[in-house]
Amino acid sequence: MSMDKNTKTVLKLGGVVVLMGSLAYASVPFYDWFCRVTGFGGITQEADAGADEVLDQYITVKFDASKARDMMWDFKPVQHEMRLKIGETGLAFYEAHNPTSRPIAGQASYNVAPYEAGGFFSKIDCFCFTEQVLQPGETVQMPVTFFVDPELVEDRDAKYVKEITLSYTFYEIDLPEDTAALTDTVKAVETNENPSSNEG
Structure with missing residues (x-):
């Protein structure tokens, strides 16, 4: 039992x-x-098109950039802030530069502050949606198209927000297979063309 x-x-x-x-x-x-x-925790929204209406009220959007400790790129916002109407579509750019002698792939994570604004910050298009690959010495400007949803002014907490900070952090990721294969091929060719480099 x-x-x-x-x-x-x-x-x-x-x-x-x-x-x-x-x-x-x-x-x-x-x-x-x-x-x-x-939008909890500052996670932004995604949209296929701009807002249906634009209010006669302004909000300031600030732009911030950072990198993971082992990310070798230089990464910064092109503009530090933008003032636009709530519901108006904005276009901002971030700049990335690969100062190394090898291709580097990166993926951006993002959030907005204050957290209560996350549910009302919508991105139509963003470099953060896909991985980015920069060749040695390459510099690119990467766009983000966004708007602040007019419903923000009706929210109990978010309606008091007058300033939003959009932040991106870039992390290094594995190179796509095609890029990695091409890099290996180039290295092999360079080695064959310079056999003396392998001699001790």
């Missing part, structure tokens, strides 16, 4: 462990989805 109780207890505990593990695994994509839908 006690064996049956012990077995049941073990099975119940095993079920709890499996359930908790499943919830932990699912929580990451769920949290990401939740943040994107609600």
Whole structure:
């Protein structure tokens, strides 16, 4: 009898462990989805087109740039702030430069501050939607097209926001397969053309 109780207890505990593990695994994509839908944590929204209306009220958008510790690019906003009407479509640029002698791929993460404005900051197009690859010595200007949703002025907390900061952080990622293969080919050709470089 006690064996049956012990077995049941073990099975119940095993079920709890499996359930908790499943919830932990699912929580990451769920949290990401939740943040994107609600703007929680400063996550911005995505839109196919501009706002349906433009209000006669202005808001200031500031632009910030940072890099992960091991990211070798130079990265900065071209403009530091922009004043535009709520609902008006804005176009801003960030500049990236690869000062190294090798191609580097990067992906940008982003958020806005204050957090309560995240659900009302919509990006129509952004360099952060895709990975970026810069060749050695290459400099590019990368656009972001956005607007502040007029519904912001109706929100209990966000309606008091007069200034929004859009921040991007670039991280180095693995090169796309085609770029990596091309880089390896170039290295092989250069090595064959300069065999003396391999001599000790």
